[in-house]
Amino acid sequence: MGADFETHLKNAVRFHGHLCGGQVLGVRIAMAGLREMGIENSRGDEGRNLVIFTEIDRCAVDAIISVTGRTPGKRSVKVMDYGKMAATFLDTASGKAVRVSMHPDAQEKITALMQPHMPAKNEKSANIEALKVISEGDLLKIQPVHVAVRPQDLPGESLRSVVCACCGETVRDMRELYCDGKALCRPCAEKTAYYQPIGESA
Template sequence: MDSLDELLHQAERAHGHLCAGQILGVRMAILGCRRLGIEDPRGKDRKRLVTFVEIDRCATDAIGTVTGCRLGKRVLKFRDWGKMAATFVDLASGRAIRICARESSKVLAKEMYPQMEDKNQQQMLAYREMSDSDLFTEQWVRVTIGPSELPGYKGERVVCSLCGEGINFNRFVRRQEKTFCLSCAFPEDRYYQPIP
């Protein structure tokens, strides 16, 4: 794996800027891979790792940069829980570790650099230097990933009886011998509403 500085540079290029969240994400991913014994997540170990992220912020882009996990490869899974946390799953061993940023790290950053008024700058410096135990909590967890969630899964592709759009990976509902996409089956849960 590349050095912390090199990974931060790659994360900055991929995300567009470097911030405290990017540093947390890079360090979180390094720690997760290290705990699982995954030395080269973007190379020889790339088919071993699945990562679940719990926030749609800067750290998620950094985690993807370090691990090589991407939504399009079906190895980055997003759970919108609003937490600065990620779970790293080793498909080869079945082991998984959930790593969460400690809220206390913000206070510690302020204590480390009280002369700095800019909170982001305080955190950026401190998050490079803090120990893993000051930055994160770690918990070994069990994650069950079904075959339809894995890369390369070739599931049934069907067409929605109402909107006519194609649906992949069993993301449909059957009612009264008709097939509906989740958007048509549960219109109240749509993230969009059609304009007539």
């Protein structure tokens, strides 16, 4: 049996570290996604081929991980970072996929549902209450989608592992780029990296 909303929320809050709107939203998105995929227990056999693409890198991701047991380290959660409150649930075996997003009209309804709680409660708790009670139809948009997932992005063994001709570090999963026939890691090939070495000449 799958856990109910309150159980999922309690677990998500424990995992994430605090109760916030993102936990409520993330739990609701994850539960809707699993249901649409016909998965009751994603930690069991039926969730084996489930890969989730989240479109935000904030609080809700932790709730989705907590509910589903899918994680970036298992390559079964991909954070797309579009800054949007949405997630797509993909069965890599069947190709079936469903995208669950916050309904474009939801905010107006959430704001209305917050009013009875204010000013007794602060805006954050009023928002949490509203997110709990708003109907799924008002909160979420659910659409079947097609996801073209590259073989090198799937869970499982690395398809390839090469050594960068410039820095000598190993690059897995076909993330290398080729320049004059030489395999290079992306920072070396594009000369862009999120970090700059300190006290080391290039």
